[in-house]
Amino acid sequence: xxxxxxxxxxxxxxxxxxxxxxxxxxxxxxxxxxxxxxxxxxxxxxxxxxxxxxxxxxxxxxxxxxxxxxxxxxxxxxxxxxxxxxxxxxxxxxxxxxxxxxxxxxxxxxxxxxxxxxxxxxxxxxxxxxxxxxxxxxxxxxxxxxxxxxxxxxxxxxxxxxxxxxxxxxxxxxxxxxxxxxxxxxxxxxxxxxxxxxxxxxxxxxxxxxxxxxxxxxxxxxxxxxxxxxxxxxxxxxxxxxxxxxxxxxxxxxxxxxxxxxxxxxxxxxxxxxxxxxxxxxxxxxxxxxxxxxxxxxxxxxxxxxxxxxxxxxxxxxxxxxxxxxxxxxxxxxxxxxxxxxxxxxxxxxxxxxxxxxxxxxxxxxxxxxxxxxxxxxxxxxxxxxxxxxxxxxxxxxxxxxxxxxxxxxxxxxxxxxxxxxxxxxxxxxxxxxxxxxxxxxxxxxxxxxxxxxxxxxxxxxxxxxxxxxxxxxxxxxxxxxxxxxxxxxxxxxxxxxxxxxxxxxxxxxxxxxxxxxxxxxxxxxxxxxxxxxxxxxxxxxxxxxxxxxxxxxxxxxxxxxxxxxxxxxxxxxxxxxxxxxxxxxxxxxxxxxxxxxxxxx
Numbered sequence: 008x009x010x011x012x013x014x015x016x017x018x019x020x021x022x023x024x025x026x027x028x029x030x031x032x033x034x035x036x037x038x039x040x041x042x043x044x045x046x047x048x049x050x051x052x053x054x055x056x057x058x059x060x061x062x063x064x065x066x067x068x069x070x071x072x073x074x075x076x077x078x079x080x081x082x083x084x085x086x087x088x089x090x091x092x093x094x095x096x097x098x099x100x101x102x103x104x105x106x107x108x109x110x111x112x113x114x115x116x117x118x119x120x121x122x123x124x125x126x127x128x129x130x131x132x133x134x135x136x137x138x139x140x141x142x143x144x145x146x147x148x149x150x151x152x153x154x155x156x157x158x159x160x161x162x163x164x165x166x167x168x169x170x171x172x173x174x175x176x177x178x179x180x181x182x183x184x185x186x187x188x189x190x191x192x193x194x195x196x197x198x199x200x201x202x203x204x205x206x207x208x209x210x211x212x213x214x215x216x217x218x219x220x221x222x223x224x225x226x227x228x229x230x231x232x233x234x235x236x237x238x239x240x241x242x243x244x245x246x247x248x249x250x251x252x253x254x255x256x257x258x259x260x261x262x263x264x265x266x267x268x269x270x271x272x273x274x275x276x277x278x279x280x281x282x283x284x285x286x287x288x289x290x291x292x293x294x295x296x297x298x299x300x301x302x303x304x305x306x307x308x309x310x311x312x313x314x315x316x317x318x319x320x321x322x323x324x325x326x327x328x329x330x331x332x333x334x335x336x337x338x339x340x341x342x343x344x345x346x347x348x349x350x351x352x353x354x355x356x357x358x359x360x361x362x363x364x365x366x367x368x369x370x371x372x373x374x375x376x377x378x379x380x381x382x383x384x385x386x387x388x389x390x391x392x393x394x395x396x397x398x399x400x401x402x403x404x405x406x407x408x409x410x411x412x413x414x415x416x417x418x419x420x421x422x423x424x425x426x427x428x429x430x431x432x433x434x435x436x437x438x439x440x441x442x443x444x445x446x447x448x449x450x451x452x453x454x455x456x457x458x459x460x461x462x463x464x465x466x467x468x469x470x471x472x473x474x475x476x477x478x479x480x481x482x483x484x485x486x487x488x489x490x491x492x493x494x495x496x497x498x499x500x501x502x503x504x505x506x507x508x509x510x511x512x513x514x515x516x517x518x519x520x521x522x523x524x525x526x527x528x529x530x531x532x533x534x535x536x537x538x539x540x541x542x543x544x545x546x547x548x549x550x551x552x553x554x555x556x557x558x559x560x561x562x563x564x565x566x567x568x569x570x571x572x573x574x575x576x577x578x579x580x581x582x583x584x585x586x587x588x589x590x591x592x593x594x595x596x597x598x599x600x601x602x603x604x605x606x607x608x609x
Contacts, residue, residue, distance in 0.1 A: 009165075010211060021200040030074060033075055294323075439452070
């Protein structure tokens, strides 16, 4: 949830739409609890242990397809302040009336079933070689602290309170099998667009509600909260809210100057006195009496025939009326502030100092040494997924291959003299087959060749997926709920088998620059040849001008000059020509030339 009051709608105009390459070579902190809840909600009943299945698929997608370095964060011991919110969510998801929820009920422990899912996912991630960190409290808090300390470049979480914990870049959601861009939010953009900083956002959450106090202040929505927090600086806002909660009414900006809403204001009375001292003409509305204006027009009207009648929405701009309007607006603002402050003061113990301390505390003390990415333990992964998901071992190895190939290419790009020249100790880079575009993301289709016999990966009937020199473009279909991966294909080329994987263009260029340059030159040459062939065919077809009669669907018959022998040879064609001639003679006198042409030639 995060901040209540439709906070995401407030900051959505300041979000950025980033492409699939935005995460490449970046470290991202992922809130694992959000993934598990999302998986269970979306695909419950469609797959065995969906939390394991989708964690496996999405992690490989995030690592290999998007090129990111993920760090997963799990929740620690939840704060007692959040117990009421967690129980309320459980009641709503189970269809139980929340009115039966007793106040003051505290349950620190999490759901046992959910804890088992988290444990299984953590075990899977460690086998994949992905670092997993455990937070002292909320996972989004540790994600934000990793981001603020520079250990990660962004956080992947839908909880808007990540900004309150100090995050500078938040990715709300990622859809692997979609052309939709990432919905990314930067704190710098929010500050520039809304003028709100971290403590301002904390103040808004205290007013409209948050994960630790879902109710907030009764009667105050997001619009009122914005107006309140914008009246104070970031350094003063929390202290001002504390003063208001104690019953004090602080000085606020009331139009042209700052006034204290505790002071009695006689602005309206003084304004009325000024207006009585300086009367206004009822006809034109300008300063002066109607009698004096009847004799001669005022300086504002400048008319020889007297004052001009004022329009319906006339506003006098004299100094007295301007001052009067300012005082009235100031009084209106002060009355609004008095009502708001009284409403805030009605809440018990507002603001809650424990909630503020949770948002501002920084419990992260790691030096980043625990954030290291290793190599997947293939055999242990196979055993784990075969046991939990009942997958075939061959299928597990196929699905794991994109991650292994990405690790291989990264190591190859870092050092040209890599210690292990083979992928998985058995596949070698052969060539780039073609360029592929899927969901708007371009990648190279790489051929991997196995020097010795391919056992367990070669199908009974080899699958030939693409033509040799063709650029592949896959259309976006239905986005599956399972976020699965495409199985690596096996191609049979004249009896030699190749394993095909999709790899990042930039990563392949860094790992194999010469092969990439050779492929791009050949691709450019093929495209130029195709272009020349198309241009040659077009020029040859347009070289000789064709007769206009070539475009007619029928031609005039030459029955008048045909000999009887020719008519016998042609048979039915001469009869048809004669009928056309009769038709032409019958219509030649009664219709215009254009109509006769249409009737004759259809």
